[in-house]
Amino acid sequence: MAPGPEYPLVRLDSVHRAYGAGAARFVALAGITLEIPAGEFVAVAGPSGSGKTTLLNLIGAIDFPTSGSVAIDGIDLTSLGEDRRAHLRLHRIGLIFQQFNLIPVLTAAENVEFPLLFRGGLGGTERRRIVDGALERVGLAGKRKRRPAELSGGEQQRVAVARALAGSPALVLADEPTANLDHETGAAVIGLMRELNRERGVTFLYATHDPDLVRLAARVITLRDGRLAGGSA
Amino acid sequence: MRLFLSLALRNVFRNRARTAVALLAIAAGCAALIVNGGVIYNIFRELREDAIHGRHGHIQIYGRGYSERHLLEPGRYLIPRADAVRAIAAVRALPHVVRATRRREFSGMISRGDRYVAFVGVGVEPEEDVEFSRHTTLRAGRGLSSEEPFGVIAGLGLAQKFGGAPDALLTLMTNTESGALNAVDASLRGVFEGGLKEYDDWTLKAPLPAVEQLILDDRTEQIVLLLDRTESVPAVMADLDALFRREGLDLEAKPWTELALFHNQVVSLFQRELDVIKLIISTIVILGIANTIGMSIVERRVELATLRALGLRPRIIGRLLMTEALLTGLIGGAIGVVLGVVIARAVSAVGIPFPSPPGATRPFLGGVDIVPGIVMFSFLLSVAATFAAAILPVWKAVRRPIAEALR
Numbered sequence: 001m002a003p004g005p006e007y008p009l010v011r012l013d014s015v016h017r018a019y020g021a022g023a024a025r026f027v028a029l030a031g032i033t034l035e036i037p038a039g040e041f042v043a044v045a046g047p048s049g050s051g052k053t054t055l056l057n058l059i060g061a062i063d064f065p066t067s068g069s070v071a072i073d074g075i076d077l078t079s080l081g082e083d084r085r086a087h088l089r090l091h092r093i094g095l096i097f098q099q100f101n102l103i104p105v106l107t108a109a110e111n112v113e114f115p116l117l118f119r120g121g122l123g124g125t126e127r128r129r130i131v132d133g134a135l136e137r138v139g140l141a142g143k144r145k146r147r148p149a150e151l152s153g154g155e156q157q158r159v160a161v162a163r164a165l166a167g168s169p170a171l172v173l174a175d176e177p178t179a180n181l182d183h184e185t186g187a188a189v190i191g192l193m194r195e196l197n198r199e200r201g202v203t204f205l206y207a208t209h210d211p212d213l214v215r216l217a218a219r220v221i222t223l224r225d226g227r228l229a230g231g232s233a
Numbered sequence: 234m235r236l237f238l239s240l241a242l243r244n245v246f247r248n249r250a251r252t253a254v255a256l257l258a259i260a261a262g263c264a265a266l267i268v269n270g271g272v273i274y275n276i277f278r279e280l281r282e283d284a285i286h287g288r289h290g291h292i293q294i295y296g297r298g299y300s301e302r303h304l305l306e307p308g309r310y311l312i313p314r315a316d317a318v319r320a321i322a323a324v325r326a327l328p329h330v331v332r333a334t335r336r337r338e339f340s341g342m343i344s345r346g347d348r349y350v351a352f353v354g355v356g357v358e359p360e361e362d363v364e365f366s367r368h369t370t371l372r373a374g375r376g377l378s379s380e381e382p383f384g385v386i387a388g389l390g391l392a393q394k395f396g397g398a399p400d401a402l403l404t405l406m407t408n409t410e411s412g413a414l415n416a417v418d419a420s421l422r423g424v425f426e427g428g429l430k431e432y433d434d435w436t437l438k439a440p441l442p443a444v445e446q447l448i449l450d451d452r453t454e455q456i457v458l459l460l461d462r463t464e465s466v467p468a469v470m471a472d473l474d475a476l477f478r479r480e481g482l483d484l485e486a487k488p489w490t491e492l493a494l495f496h497n498q499v500v501s502l503f504q505r506e507l508d509v510i511k512l513i514i515s516t517i518v519i520l521g522i523a524n525t526i527g528m529s530i531v532e533r534r535v536e537l538a539t540l541r542a543l544g545l546r547p548r549i550i551g552r553l554l555m556t557e558a559l560l561t562g563l564i565g566g567a568i569g570v571v572l573g574v575v576i577a578r579a580v581s582a583v584g585i586p587f588p589s590p591p592g593a594t595r596p597f598l599g600g601v602d603i604v605p606g607i608v609m610f611s612f613l614l615s616v617a618a619t620f621a622a623a624i625l626p627v628w629k630a631v632r633r634p635i636a637e638a639l640r
Contacts (some may be wrong), residue, residue, distance in 0.1 A: 044357060054346040054636075062542050063636035083546055090544025097639075105243035115543045117236060163543070 007035040007074030009171060009203055010036040010059055015068035017054050017226075023076075028054040029067070036205065038170060041197040043217030044207040050223040052207035053175050059205065060093055060173045061085045074172070090119060095166030096174035096206075100156040102148040106161045109135060109144035112166050119167060134162035138192060154185035161192060165202065174206035178213060190216050241556040245564070248529065255525040256565040259615050262518040263569020264576055266611035269510050271577050271601035272585065273503050279597055280500070281463065283428040284493035290457035291466050293492060294320065294473070297483045299454075309408050311452035312484065320482055321456055327472045329465035334361035335453040339443050341407030343387075343437070344396050344416075350395040352387070352437045354405070356444030364459055366425075370595070374399030374423030382442045384422040390434030392424045399423055405439070409449045417447045428595050429495060456484075465489075468499035515618045522622035526558060530630045537630055538638030547631040554627040555620065562619030566612040573611065577601035 017029040029051045036042055044052045057063035058070050061077050065103025070077045072092060077085060089095070102111045112131045116122055122130070135141050138158040140151075146155050157177060164172050174193065190206070190213050197204050206217075214220055222229040246252055252402050285291055286508040295303070296310035303310050312320070321333045337356035357365075359377035365376045366376075372389055385405070387397060397403065399421055419439065427433055460469055466488045473486045490497065530537070537550055581600030589596050 056638045057639075059541065062639070086541065086544050086545075086546045089542065093544075095539075095542050097539065099535075101535065102538075103240070103536060105247055106240060110240075114236060114240065114540075115545065117234070118545055118549060186296070209421075 007071065008035040008039075009038040009073060010034075010205075011069075011071045011074070012058070013056075013069045013071075015058060015065045015070060016062070017051075017058060018066045021034060028226050029058070029223075032222065032226075033068075034228065036203065038203050039197070039201045040203050040205075041218040042203075042205045043192055043214045043220045044205060044223065045209065045211075045214045045220050046207075046223035046229070047209055051226040052209075052223055054226075055221075056173045056175050056205065058205055059171075060095055061089050062095075070136075073225065087088055090115065090167065092170050094167060094169035094172040094173065096157070096164050096177045097158050098176040098179045100148070100153070100160045100180070102159055104148050104165075104199065107145045107147055108140055108162075110156075111148070111159055112163045116161065116166055118151070130166050131162075135159075137165070137196070138162045152185075153181050154189065157181060157185075157189050158192065161189065161196075165196060165200075168200075169202065171203045171205065176207050176209075178208060178210065183210075183212070185202065185212060186210065187216070221226040237553065238556065241553055242293070242560055244533075244553075244557050245530075246348065248532075251525060251529065255522055255561055256568055258525075258568035259518055259522040259562060259565025259619055260572050262514045262618070263566050263611045263615040264573035265291055265514050266511060266614060267570065267573030267603075268576050268580070268601055270507060270611065271573075271603060272599065272606035273507050274602045274604045274607060275599045276503065276587070277500055278602060279599060280496045281489075281493070283368045284457075284496045285368075285463065286365065287427045287491050288429070288432060289492040290365055290490045291460040291463065291489050292458040292469060292473070292486050293489075294324070294456040294458070294484050294486045295454070297485045300335055300485065300487060309452070310316070311454055314451045314453065316482065316484075317453035317456060318478070320484060323476055323480055323482075324458060324473070327476065329460045329462070329469050329471060331461050332361060332364050332432055332459035332460055334358045334365065334457050335441060335455075337441060337448070337450075337452075337454045339407055339444060339448050340516065341405055341447075343391075344404040344406060345395045345397060345401065348392050348395045350391065351393055351435075353435045354407075354437045354439060354444065356439055356441040359440050362438070365457060366427075368428060370426045370428075372424045372426050374421065376423055376425075376437060377440055378422070379442075380442060381420070381422065382440045383417060383419045384418045385437055385439040385443070386423040386425050387421060387438075388433035388436040389424055389426045390430065391437060392421070394434075397421045397424070405437075405447055407447055411449075412451075415447055415449060417443060426595060463489075511614065515614060518615065518618040519622040522558075522561070522619050525628060526554075526561075526623045527626040530554065530626050533629075534633070534638050538633070538635045541631075541635045542639065551627050551631045554630065555623055558620050558623030558627070559616065562616035565619060566615035570608055570612050573608065574603055577603050 012032050012034050015029055015032040018025055018027045020026055046056060056150050058065055109131050112134050113127050116127045135144050138161050139157055178189055193204050194216060196202055208214060296312050299310035319337055323332045324330055335358060339354045341354060343352055357381045377386055401421040403419050403421055404416050405419050409415050470486060472490055477484050540550055584598040584600055587597050588598045
């Protein structure tokens with residue numbers, strides 16, 4: 001699964017995604033073709049129901065297109081079995097969720113460390129170094145032993161950012177990462193992501209419908225009714 | 234994998250009320266198995282001790298071939314007196330052997346007044362027989378004594394048949410081996426209850442000297458052994474085999490398990506009952522726990538999908554959930570063991586008044602034995618049932634599409 005330099009990091013080719021059947025059939029994405037080179041900082045904009053989450057799910061290898069292909073590093077995700085898709089997510093993709101999705105019974109540090117347990121080749125000392133570095137980078141070094149319930153929403157999302165980055169992914173997908181935060185905190189989280197993009201060259205793709213946060217992106221992909229609006233890709 | 238186990242353990246206690254209900258269900262099932270098994274084992278033990286100390290001893294020794302053919306040729310397999318004395322001396326020197334005594338069975342008629350009643354007689358050595366009759370209850374009068382060679386004791390049912398009370402005078406009649414009719418006068422010293430109705434209805438015990446005078450034969454039919462513990466039977470059986478060959482004794486030995494047919498039938502019957510109870514309790518635990526685990530998994534749908542989205546393979550999620558089930562089973566089973574042992578001790582302290590078992594004559598005060606094998610089995614069954622209960626909900630959870638579960 002070594003990245004091929006001749007391929008863009010992400011490539012979607014005529015991707016359709018529909019749910020249900022018959023009269024209940026709902027088309028979430030209709031013929032999306034786009035490329036995202038490595039190192040970009042991209043916002044996916046659009047109103048609710050426009051297909052932003054579906055697009056991120058397909059790129060994140062947690063959903064399958066009804067037709068078309070989704071490739072990461074030139075590897076067609078639809079051709080991979082569940083174990084190889086899991087391997088890809090673990091090693092190449094970081095995910096940030098709207099609801100933070102931290103494990104409530106684990107501390108901040110343990111939440112960041114847990115996925116690293118399954119990467120292989122990382123000893124306890126190395127994992128601790130990575131976790132401490134990630135938490136320090138998001139400004140939560142002093143709260144490593146706090147459980148999610150003991151953190152504010154902004155802090156929880158920063159833990160989620162640390163968790164997404166701890167595995168040194170090539171691509172971080174953030175689905176409405178600021179939707180549950182106040183405007184100022186949301187902007188700070190996006191700002192943090194932008195800094196990490198610049199520092200580490202990690203590609204960020206975040207969905208939002210907040211015009212102020214869209215403006216922070218280097219590139220904007222706008223969706224409307226499951227289609228690219230104005231040929232923004 | 235300390236963090237993995239720690240997460241599993243923390244997840245077990247995440248919803249404390251629900252976990253408490255689950256643990257209670259497992260513990261109750263485990264305790265029920267321990268108590269039920271303990272009650273049945275207590276009954277087994279009562280029957281076993283009745284059989285050993287009331288009738289058969291731990292081991293009986295006969296002339297070789299007796300077991301197979303003595304009904305066809307009653308006189309052929311009797312042990313000459315000198316051989317019997319030599320065998321007893323050798324057997325008493327073996328480890329675990331506490332007592333060894335001679336017995337001679339015969340049959341005949343009791344005559345008392347105008348009544349004639351058939352009986353099965355057992356000639357015993359009175360002083361030795363006391364230890365072999367610990368589970369025989371004297372209902373009236375006195376036990377056998379070598380000081381009164383013609384003083385006999387009769388089973389309760391037999392005594393009722395000839396209307397005998399202590400000190401009643403009887404005439405015992407039998408045929409000798411040559412076919413001659415012989416009789417002796419005896420007095421009834423006491424009336425006993427051996428625990429088995431059939432035994433009490435027919436059995437008369439008499440000192441061996443009186444029996445030998447009645448049947449005109451001093452040969453021994455069986456040498457009966459009492460050991461320090463019932464568990465010593467296999468070891469002593471092996472020693473006896475070697476002893477007979479070494480001493481050139483043409484004898485054979487049978488353990489009580491091959492003689493106590495009534496005990497074996499009851500044990501077989503109750504064992505089936507115990508198996509059915511195990512199945513029922515396991516099913517109840519599985520159904521109860523499956524529901525609890527299912528609810529827990531449904532509530533954690535998003536969290537489990539998140540872990541998969543982060544790159545954990547389905548089998549790792551499955552391993553996490555099964556580890557949680559295993560921990561739940563281990564904790565519930567451990568509580569069940571403590572609960573079961575406490576209940577067993579409390580019930581045993583009070584006692585359970587049992588009616589007499591089928592075919593037996595005496596009610597008895599039972600208890601709940603704490604049997605290590607049953608305790609261990611109950612614990613493992615509880616853990617296994619909990620583990621089994623988790624399989625289907627976990628299988629469903631790890632197969633659910635991630636994107637659907639995250640919605």
